[in-house]
Amino acid sequence: MEEYHREMRALGGRLLDVFFTALGLTDDQIAAGETERKIRETLTATIHPIMYPRCPEPEHAIGLPAHTDSGFITLIAQSPVPGLQLLRRGPDRWVTVPAPPGALMVVLGDLFQVLTNGRFRSALHRAAVNRERDRISVPYFLGPPADMKVAPLASAMPPWTKAAFRGVTWAECMVVKQKALAMGASALAMVQVAEEGEESGSAA
Numbered sequence: 001m002e003e004y005h006r007e008m009r010a011l012g013g014r015l016l017d018v019f020f021t022a023l024g025l026t027d028d029q030i031a032a033g034e035t036e037r038k039i040r041e042t043l044t045a046t047i048h049p050i051m052y053p054r055c056p057e058p059e060h061a062i063g064l065p066a067h068t069d070s071g072f073i074t075l076i077a078q079s080p081v082p083g084l085q086l087l088r089r090g091p092d093r094w095v096t097v098p099a100p101p102g103a104l105m106v107v108l109g110d111l112f113q114v115l116t117n118g119r120f121r122s123a124l125h126r127a128a129v130n131r132e133r134d135r136i137s138v139p140y141f142l143g144p145p146a147d148m149k150v151a152p153l154a155s156a157m158p159p160w161t162k163a164a165f166r167g168v169t170w171a172e173c174m175v176v177k178q179k180a181l182a183m184g185a186s187a188l189a190m191v192q193v194a195e196e197g198e199e200s201g202s203a204a
């Protein structure tokens with residue numbers, strides 16, 4: 001288990017660097033960037049295995065309702081039974097993710113959207129059940145320590161853009177999410193910085 005943690009955390013760190021590179025940062029900037037380094041070095045992980053039993057009426061059931069994850073990156077290992085679905089936009093439709101043996105699914109979470117000032121978006125996903133086979137999914141949630149404030153990275157914002165989100169901790173993000181759920185609102189909209197002339201998106 002310790003080895004799994006070590007390897008998955010290291011993979012998470014490497015993926016963060018891949019995304020930082022995609023944002024336009026050079027290797028030197030990634031190595032020298034204090035926030036980038038802090039984020040990589042303090043990554044915390046939670047494993048939350050789920051077993052979805054086969055279901056006689058899958059069309060009337062859902063394994064896990066539509067949601068976005070709250071952390072930075074989720075790495076999902078799953079039994080070779082498809083069930084994870086992603087919402088594809090325009091036209092909106094649920095797409096089932098293939099489940100080849102040994103593959104890991106990478107899902108971006110809300111705090112990664114905040115960190116990259118919306119340049120990478122958290123993915124709305126859900127889990128369906130099926131009639132024939134049980135399915136096991138082992139999501140590995142990577143995020144910041146619960147009390148670290150995550151705000152848009154300066155390196156993710158070209159000089160002419162403003163921060164679209166205020167700083168928020170993972171713990172606060174979960175509270176905002178519960179509030180959003182109760183109000184039928186979007187959690188990210190609640191931590192969004194209002195444009196001039198707009199009402200504030202504060203959760204308070």
Ligand SMILES: O=C(O)CCC(=O)C(=O)O
Pocket residue numbers: 048050064069076078083084125126127137138139
């Ligand atoms: O069943 C799955 O693969 C998805 C699990 C998931 O999205 C979650 O636990 O947040």
Ligand SMILES: [Fe+2]
Pocket residue numbers: 067068069125
């Ligand atoms: Fe999820």
